[in-house]
Amino acid sequence: MTEPVLIGIIGGSGLYNMPELTDVTHQPMDTPFGKPSADVVIGTLRGKRVAFLPRHGVGHVFTPSTVPYRANICALKMLGVRQIIGVSACGSLREDYAPGDIVLPDQLFDNTRGSRPRTFFDTGLVAHVSVADPFCGYLNGVTAEAVEAAGGTVHRGGTFITIEGTRFSTRAESAAFRQWGMSIIGMTTSPEAFLAREAEMCYVSMSHVTDYDVWHISEEAVTVDKVIATMRHNLSVAQGAVARVVETLDEHRDCDCHRALDNAIMTDPAVIAPEVLERMRPIVGRLFN
Numbered sequence: 001m002t003e004p005v006l007i008g009i010i011g012g013s014g015l016y017n018m019p020e021l022t023d024v025t026h027q028p029m030d031t032p033f034g035k036p037s038a039d040v041v042i043g044t045l046r047g048k049r050v051a052f053l054p055r056h057g058v059g060h061v062f063t064p065s066t067v068p069y070r071a072n073i074c075a076l077k078m079l080g081v082r083q084i085i086g087v088s089a090c091g092s093l094r095e096d097y098a099p100g101d102i103v104l105p106d107q108l109f110d111n112t113r114g115s116r117p118r119t120f121f122d123t124g125l126v127a128h129v130s131v132a133d134p135f136c137g138y139l140n141g142v143t144a145e146a147v148e149a150a151g152g153t154v155h156r157g158g159t160f161i162t163i164e165g166t167r168f169s170t171r172a173e174s175a176a177f178r179q180w181g182m183s184i185i186g187m188t189t190s191p192e193a194f195l196a197r198e199a200e201m202c203y204v205s206m207s208h209v210t211d212y213d214v215w216h217i218s219e220e221a222v223t224v225d226k227v228i229a230t231m232r233h234n235l236s237v238a239q240g241a242v243a244r245v246v247e248t249l250d251e252h253r254d255c256d257c258h259r260a261l262d263n264a265i266m267t268d269p270a271v272i273a274p275e276v277l278e279r280m281r282p283i284v285g286r287l288f289n
Helices: 069-079 137-149 171-180 189-198 224-248 274-287
Strands: 007-011 022-027 040-045 048-054 083-092 102-104 107-111 154-156 159-163 184-186 202-211
Touching (some): 040 069, 040 224, 048 069, 069 189, 083 137, 083 224, 102 224, 107 189, 137 154, 137 202, 137 224, 159 171, 189 202
Parallel strands (some): 007 048, 083 202, 107 159, 159 184
Antiparallel strands (some): 040 048, 083 184, 102 202
16 A cells, blocks of 8 residues: 555445445455455545455354454554444344434443453553543544434444344343443444554444344344344445545544553563564554654
């Protein structure tokens, strides 16, 4: 790449098949953390270069547990991306967050089981990054306005709980999550949002409500068919909202997200092995020039 791409979108195939996307190329990528889910689709959308990455791969081949999250985020970072719009399906744990609505959560609860690599930092280079507010406030605001402009019903705020999957929740689990104060439920936002913060990138979750999970006894239990049907219904809103976000956001804006590693590195630079630093350079290069 001769010119950095500053905006990244992670989601399904419907997003990178947008009619407005022009000058499309497919960029194979390799990272120190392996290959991403698929080639990155790079194109021009409303005058700006954007990078699309299908989270589950072309044809949906990766489970929520096997998505190469680190490679996906690292690949976008290597392309120059500074702001990521994560688009995903979710279940609602609140009566007022109805199927067909879009939620922009401001908090995240990781209830996955530990099988996913959830940090770039490993033995040899240790960091502790603050994720008290895991989603970018600026990007949340721009995205909310874009969803409204696209004709969608948007909810600003809420707590997103990520479960391991691949199965859906039992009624007992769903009821417990509601008692905990969770708002929506999905399977992929953790560790994606946390890795984006470690990579010093802004991140927003445009969460499309597809169902009431299984707590809502007046509704049918969630099924794959139901999820897919609602997602297809929401596709035009998602495409319009993403295009509007790209058009209106300031991709050169400086943000606290872009300085997440300031004072986060715990390891003495004198003991960091050259091979460890080389592997981590796409993530920490700003600090080790």
